[in-house]
Amino acid sequence: MAMVEREAVERPASPFVELIGGRMEEWREGYVRMSLTLEPHHTNPNGVMHGGVVTTLMDEALGGVIASVRGLETMFAAPHATVEMNASFLAGARPGDRIEVEARVLRLGRRVAFGEAEARRDDGELIAKGRMTFVILEGGAA
Amino acid sequence: MTDERRRSPFSAFIGTEMEELREGYARVSLTLEPRHTNPNGVMHGGVITTMMDSALGAALGALRGEAARRDPHATVEMNASFLSGARPGDRIVVEGRVIRMGKTIAFGEAEARRADRSADPRPNGDTLIAKGRLTFAIRKRGE
Numbered sequence: 001m002a003m004v005e006r007e008a009v010e011r012p013a014s015p016f017v018e019l020i021g022g023r024m025e026e027w028r029e030g031y032v033r034m035s036l037t038l039e040p041h042h043t044n045p046n047g048v049m050h051g052g053v054v055t056t057l058m059d060e061a062l063g064g065v066i067a068s069v070r071g072l073e074t075m076f077a078a079p080h081a082t083v084e085m086n087a088s089f090l091a092g093a094r095p096g097d098r099i100e101v102e103a104r105v106l107r108l109g110r111r112v113a114f115g116e117a118e119a120r121r122d123d124g125e126l127i128a129k130g131r132m133t134f135v136i137l138e139g140g141a142a
Numbered sequence: 143m144t145d146e147r148r149r150s151p152f153s154a155f156i157g158t159e160m161e162e163l164r165e166g167y168a169r170v171s172l173t174l175e176p177r178h179t180n181p182n183g184v185m186h187g188g189v190i191t192t193m194m195d196s197a198l199g200a201a202l203g204a205l206r207g208e209a210a211r212r213d214p215h216a217t218v219e220m221n222a223s224f225l226s227g228a229r230p231g232d233r234i235v236v237e238g239r240v241i242r243m244g245k246t247i248a249f250g251e252a253e254a255r256r257a258d259r260s261a262d263p264r265p266n267g268d269t270l271i272a273k274g275r276l277t278f279a280i281r282k283r284g285e
Contacts (some may be wrong), residue, residue: 012181016188019156019177041155044199046214050152052192055220059187063180082187085222092216 012067012075017060020053024064030105032065037098049093054101058087058117058130061103066113066134069105080113084133091127098122111136153196156189160200166240168201173233185228190236191220194252194274197238202248202278205240215248219277226256226271233257235268238276248278 026033044050106114119128162169203210255268
């Protein structure tokens with residue numbers, strides 16, 4: 001099974017996402033789901049979720065889902081990097097809310113990959129949508 | 143409410159500094175550490191989107207003054223282009239400018255620059271690493 005082979009290589013997690021408390025809930029070829037339970041340190045001056053929390057999770061989930069399709073060894077040899085992000089913030093969230101982000105690959109080319117992400121609150125409300133474009137770097141990270 | 147209380151807990155948590163804040167303009171900075179990276183060891187894109195959102199939210203807050211406390215604004219759209227990378231040790235500066243403020247909506251843009259690296263043999267000025275455009279909705283109390 002492809003999934004078993006992929007598990008053999010250590011699945012990458014970003015130090016930045018670990019810092020903010022994002023958790024990988026599901027990781028399989030072509031689909032990634034992450035979660036985070038909002039705490040007071042995730043807020044903006046109005047006491048609600050900072051937009052950077054959800055853009056970070058969308059970037060991470062999409063980077064991860066592209067890695068799941070490309071394969072980890074391929075990814076480490078030629079990393080992909082976000083070049084464009086468009087995000088719409090549809091509703092807010094506050095401390096105590098659990099948010100989930102799902103990411104899917106729209107198209108994977110040789111040089112460019114496209115994906116989309118959705119963030120939902122635990123009551124099911126869609127709170128953000130994102131579209132991202134990644135470039136596949138040759139010869140290592142910048 | 144004091145400016146200190148208007149600070150964003152999330153920005154403080156990741157370690158950004160507000161360097162300058164005036165009506166319609168804010169500049170925030172961060173020196174990248176290993177905890178700000180992605181699995182490739184370079185800056186996570188979320189660091190920049192967080193700084194852009196913070197800078198513009200604050201710039202708009204400074205412009206709106208008391209009204210911002212009464213009727214808070216919230217980001218509704220963000221478009222960001224990531225032009226170059228950065229790594230631990232790099233100093234990142236993000237400037238946010240309000241480009242138009244209406245009654246119910248406001249628009250702004252942000253630029254992120256990486257300072258010359260001390261090891262650069264010939265420093266040639268800061269490098270533009272990201273550009274962003276953000277739209278905010280101004281919520282009226284009771285809506």
